[in-house]
Amino acid sequence: MPLRTTMTTTTTHRGVGRRRAATRVAAVATAATVATLATAGAAAAHVHVLPDSTASGSFAQLTFRVPNESPTASTTRVVVTLPQDTPLGSVSTRPLPGWRAVVTDARLPKPVDVSGTTLTTAPHVVTWTASPGSAVAPSQYQEFAISAGPLPAPGELVLPVTQTYSDGKVVSWSQPARAGQPEPEHPAPAFEVTASTGSDDAAVAAPATGAGPGAGTRPTSQTTAAPADPAARWLGGAALVVALLAAAGVVVTRRRSGRGSA
Numbered sequence: 001m002p003l004r005t006t007m008t009t010t011t012t013h014r015g016v017g018r019r020r021a022a023t024r025v026a027a028v029a030t031a032a033t034v035a036t037l038a039t040a041g042a043a044a045a046h047v048h049v050l051p052d053s054t055a056s057g058s059f060a061q062l063t064f065r066v067p068n069e070s071p072t073a074s075t076t077r078v079v080v081t082l083p084q085d086t087p088l089g090s091v092s093t094r095p096l097p098g099w100r101a102v103v104t105d106a107r108l109p110k111p112v113d114v115s116g117t118t119l120t121t122a123p124h125v126v127t128w129t130a131s132p133g134s135a136v137a138p139s140q141y142q143e144f145a146i147s148a149g150p151l152p153a154p155g156e157l158v159l160p161v162t163q164t165y166s167d168g169k170v171v172s173w174s175q176p177a178r179a180g181q182p183e184p185e186h187p188a189p190a191f192e193v194t195a196s197t198g199s200d201d202a203a204v205a206a207p208a209t210g211a212g213p214g215a216g217t218r219p220t221s222q223t224t225a226a227p228a229d230p231a232a233r234w235l236g237g238a239a240l241v242v243a244l245l246a247a248a249g250v251v252v253t254r255r256r257s258g259r260g261s262a
Contacts, residue, residue: 059149074135086152087122098134
C-alpha cells in the first residue's frame, strides 16, 4: 500500500511539472509578443514615408503617414522638405478634403542635371494647411501624398517633416537614424532609392500637373492609389513568428514530460 501511494504522488508531481512548464513557455511567449507589439507600436507612431516605387529615375507616389501624438491638441499643418542636392524635378499633390496643399520652389545652391535637364530651381517645400474642422484630432492620423520624380541615384532619400499642433507646438521629424544605434525620438522619414531595373515599371511618365523649372509658389494636385503599409505587414509577420515559436515550445515541453513519465 505505501508503494502505491508513492507512485501516485510521483505521477501527480510530474503532471504538475508538465503544466508548470507549459505555463512558463506560454508566459515567455506572451511577454515576447507584448514586447514585439510595443516596439512596433512605438515605431508606427512616428511619421513615415511610404513610396509605391523606389527605382531610380522613376516617378513615385510618396505617402506621408502622420499620426497625432498630442492628447489634447490637433495637427493643423504639415510641411515636407525636399532635397536640393538631389532635387525632384516634378512634384504634385494629391487632393485632400479640408486641406490646402502648396508646393514652393527654391533656387538650388548649384545647377543639377536631372534626366538630361539642367535645373537651377526645383520644388523645395510642400505645405498642407487644415481648414477649420479638418485638423487631425488626438488618436487619429492622416496621410498626405505627393507624386514626385524622377527619383535620384540609388541611396537613402531623407524627407524631413515639420508637424504643427493647434496649441502652437511644433515637432520636427528631422533626426537622422543611424544603423546600429538607438532610434532617435523624432527620426526623419526616409527610404532607399534602388537601382533601376530597366522595366516599364521602373520609369513612368511625369504627371501633366508636375512642377516646372520656374521658381515660386503653386498649388498642384494628382490623384493616385494609396500604397500598401509595410509597417502593418511587418507587425503581422512578427506576431505570427512569436506565436509559432510559443506553440513549438509547448509541444517540446509536453514530449519531454511524456518521456519522463514513461
